[in-house]
Amino acid sequence: MALLEVRNLSVAYKTPLGIVHALEDVTFSIDRGESLAVVGESGSGKSTLALAVARLLPPNAAYANGSIIFDGLDLLNMSNDSVRKIRGTGIFMVFQEPATSLNPVFKIKDQLLEALKVRYEREGNSFDENRAIDEIMKVLRDVRMTDPELIIDRYPHQLSGGQIQRIMIAMGLLMRPKLYIADEPTSALDVTVQAQILKLLKDLKRDYGISILFITHDIVVASIIGDSIMVLYAGQLMELGTMKDIIYEPRHPYTQALLNSIPRVSKAEGKLPMIGGSVPNLMNPPTGCRFHPRCPNAKDVCSKVIPNLVRVGNVYVRCHLYGQ
Numbered sequence: 001m002a003l004l005e006v007r008n009l010s011v012a013y014k015t016p017l018g019i020v021h022a023l024e025d026v027t028f029s030i031d032r033g034e035s036l037a038v039v040g041e042s043g044s045g046k047s048t049l050a051l052a053v054a055r056l057l058p059p060n061a062a063y064a065n066g067s068i069i070f071d072g073l074d075l076l077n078m079s080n081d082s083v084r085k086i087r088g089t090g091i092f093m094v095f096q097e098p099a100t101s102l103n104p105v106f107k108i109k110d111q112l113l114e115a116l117k118v119r120y121e122r123e124g125n126s127f128d129e130n131r132a133i134d135e136i137m138k139v140l141r142d143v144r145m146t147d148p149e150l151i152i153d154r155y156p157h158q159l160s161g162g163q164i165q166r167i168m169i170a171m172g173l174l175m176r177p178k179l180y181i182a183d184e185p186t187s188a189l190d191v192t193v194q195a196q197i198l199k200l201l202k203d204l205k206r207d208y209g210i211s212i213l214f215i216t217h218d219i220v221v222a223s224i225i226g227d228s229i230m231v232l233y234a235g236q237l238m239e240l241g242t243m244k245d246i247i248y249e250p251r252h253p254y255t256q257a258l259l260n261s262i263p264r265v266s267k268a269e270g271k272l273p274m275i276g277g278s279v280p281n282l283m284n285p286p287t288g289c290r291f292h293p294r295c296p297n298a299k300d301v302c303s304k305v306i307p308n309l310v311r312v313g314n315v316y317v318r319c320h321l322y323g324q
């Protein structure tokens with residue numbers, strides 16, 4: 001059985017102006033030790049998806065329908081208390097702004113020790129501070145932190161964005177979650193740090209068998225981190241498949257457009273193809289396929305009927321171009 005099975009997930013938010021239909025009928029799974037990268041433009045519902053899986057949707061979420069089964073547990077129908085128990089060791093989430101996940105008034109060391117205490121307790125082990133510090137140092141070296149002895153005596157505001165990111169990754173490791181959710185964790189970092197952190201996450205997946213749900217707006221980043229890639233557009237799942245299938249044989253016109261808009265050296269003299277139009281307002285999303293107003297292949301049916309998610313070869317695609 002997959003570690004995470006999401007079936008027909010739809011999420012909407014209440015706002016003073018109306019209901020925002022942020023996710024519609026999203027279905028996917030992640031196996032143990034596998035990574036899935038979710039890619040799409042701003043407003044496609046990526047963060048909503050991550051928050052729904054971590055059961056951290058904000059209070060104005062009007063509903064989350066469908067099912068989310070994590071490690072055999074029905075997350076959407078679990079009590080808050082039970083969800084709290086699996087947070088950290090079951091599911092660990094790093095947010096877009098990792099600094100906000102750390103408490104500004106405690107030193108890094110105390111926060112990492114606290115994380116370890118939680119895990120030791122859950123494993124039924126007594127807490128031994130010396131052993132815990134050894135484990136913290138090892139993990140900080142694993143995340144290629146320079147001068148870890150100095151760093152752990154600092155407060156969060158004394159660290160750079162890249163250092164905080166490493167601390168959050170280290171904390172995730174100390175917690176030993178089964179599923180590590182990362183929402184654009186590297187987007188604020190420069191390209192070299194970003195590349196190091198992606199490599200590190202891949203190493204961790206291999207060495208610790210951790211599954212990863214990685215959210216990004218950048219299809220190149222998705223191709224580096226994801227064993228599989230899911231393409232979201234305006235809350236609809238457009239295409240899902242292995243990294244190789246999605247990158248080398250994209251079926252959906254939106255996936256093709258995302259790939260065509262990657263800057264390449266060979267295209268430097270020409271103009272970069274842009275995806276025309278803009279992401280729709282999800283208070284009043286387009287009927288039928290939500291991409292149809294921007295789609296170069298749109299036919300009559302596309303504005304009228306929501307395409308089914310169908311299997312084409314090894315990928316799942318939601319598009320009227322493929323046998324409905």
Ligand SMILES: Nc1ncnc2c1ncn2[C@@H]1O[C@H](COP(=O)(O)OP(=O)(O)OP(=O)(O)O)[C@@H](O)[C@H]1O
Pocket residue numbers: 013014015020021022040041042043044045046047048049058060217282
């Ligand atoms: N708390 C909220 N209340 C109302 N609408 C929201 C809320 N959070 C997100 N939305 C709306 O839901 C839709 C999906 O947003 P979401 O943040 O999930 O997308 P995203 O792909 O993660 O975007 P970004 O890359 O900009 O973070 C957007 O239209 C957004 O405006």
